[in-house]
Amino acid sequence: MRRRDFIKYLGLGSVTIAISNSIDAASAVVPTLPSCKKLKPISGSWFEFQHSTESEGGNWNKALSRFTADQWKRKVFEMREIGMEYLVLMSVALDGRPFYPSQIAPQIPMGCEDPLEAVLSAADECGIKFFVSNDFWGELDAYTMMIDKGVQKLRFSSMEEVAEKYSHHESFYGWYFPNEAQLQPYFIDECVTYVNACADFAQRLTPNCVNLIAPYFIKEARFDDHFVRQLEKMNIDIIAYQDGVGVNHTNLEDSAKFYEILYKAHKKASRARLWADMELFYFEDGDGGNLLPADFDKRIVRQMENISPFVDKILCYQYIGIMNKPGTDIIAGHPDSLRLYEQYSAWYNQYENEE
Numbered sequence: 391m392r393r394r395d396f397i398k399y400l401g402l403g404s405v406t407i408a409i410s411n412s413i414d415a416a417s418a419v420v421p422t423l424p425s426c427k428k429l430k431p432i433s434g435s436w437f438e439f440q441h442s443t444e445s446e447g448g449n450w451n452k453a454l455s456r457f458t459a460d461q462w463k464r465k466v467f468e469m470r471e472i473g474m475e476y477l478v479l480m481s482v483a484l485d486g487r488p489f490y491p492s493q494i495a496p497q498i499p500m501g502c503e504d505p506l507e508a509v510l511s512a513a514d515e516c517g518i519k520f521f522v523s524n525d526f527w528g529e530l531d532a533y534t535m536m537i538d539k540g541v542q543k544l545r546f547s548s549m550e551e552v553a554e555k556y557s558h559h560e561s562f563y564g565w566y567f568p569n570e571a572q573l574q575p576y577f578i579d580e581c582v583t584y585v586n587a588c589a590d591f592a593q594r595l596t597p598n599c600v601n602l603i604a605p606y607f608i609k610e611a612r613f614d615d616h617f618v619r620q621l622e623k624m625n626i627d628i629i630a631y632q633d634g635v636g637v638n639h640t641n642l643e644d645s646a647k648f649y650e651i652l653y654k655a656h657k658k659a660s661r662a663r664l665w666a667d668m669e670l671f672y673f674e675d676g677d678g679g680n681l682l683p684a685d686f687d688k689r690i691v692r693q694m695e696n697i698s699p700f701v702d703k704i705l706c707y708q709y710i711g712i713m714n715k716p717g718t719d720i721i722a723g724h725p726d727s728l729r730l731y732e733q734y735s736a737w738y739n740q741y742e743n744e745e
Contacts, residue, residue, distance in 0.1 A: 432704050
């Protein structure tokens with residue numbers, strides 16, 4: 391995902407960062423809206439065991455590295471409490487080392503023996519569906535990981551291993567292919583080839599899987615025959631486009647028109663479902679540094695207003711590190727993450743109770 395630079399390392403093209411997005415603290419007051427039901431709630435989130443760069447995930451990496459299996463379970467349940475139905479695992483490995491016990495490479499030391507088993511078991515219990523990642527088995531460069539045959543061999547070996555060990559879980563809903571491409575204004579051919587190769591292999595291993603990608607740079611989106619043909623060629627079930635507001639790719643007031651363009655293209659292609667990957671964060675230093683929680687009332691609810699008319703589901707990047715339920719021993723993130731939880735929880739409760 392380009393926004394993660396890991397947000398630096400995973401992109402396929404250059405991006406101009408336009409503005410700083412400092413957010414003032416605010417109390418958990420539900421915004422005044424004509425009706426919560428006019429907005430789609432956050433239906434799920436990206437999920438990670440470790441953020442790939444300490445400069446961005448420094449507020450939560452250490453805490454996550456110490457989580458026990460029980461703490462991972464309670465974190466998954468915490469997310470389900472506020473309406474999360476889907477979780478998208480960012481990576482099963484980092485720098486070629488897996489987060490789960492593997493025959494491929496030594497495991498990354500964590501606070502429990504098998505965090506992947508812990509979260510899938512928890513998701514089984516509470517009814518969450520997981521999209522399980524099939525990377526990162528190489529250097530964090532999306533283009534290289536798409537075309538490198540050695541990385542592809544590791545990726546497919548891992549998918550075989552992960553499917554054998556974990557696909558029996560009811561929560562194993564499908565796969566996420568995390569090496570994302572930007573729209574420039576179209577997908578590069580290598581991206582289409584990569585997605586289709588991953589999807590074909592995934593369907594051989596797990597025939598009923600539902601698979602997802604999350605491209606970025608939506609402000610370049612076009613509704614034309616070439617883009618529609620690309621969508622028709624891609625063997626993918628769901629495309630959750632990053633809204634780009636958190637990394638300043640997209641101006642807040644412009645996101646609706648870009649999702650409308652994507653909506654028209656997807657409707658004509660009649661293939662992949664259109665979802666959104668909505669960014670909940672802003673950069674501590676304006677164009678880099680720690681990812682900090684944005685304010686729900688001042689920004690995030692406006693993102694939801696812009697996105698809701700055009701997509702089937704809104705996922706977010708991300709609950710882990712950016713939202714935390716107060717009063718628990720599983721808080722991992724900046725103190726403002728508690729404020730954001732309270733703000734969104736208040737809105738979500740109003741949404742659930744509105745006739």
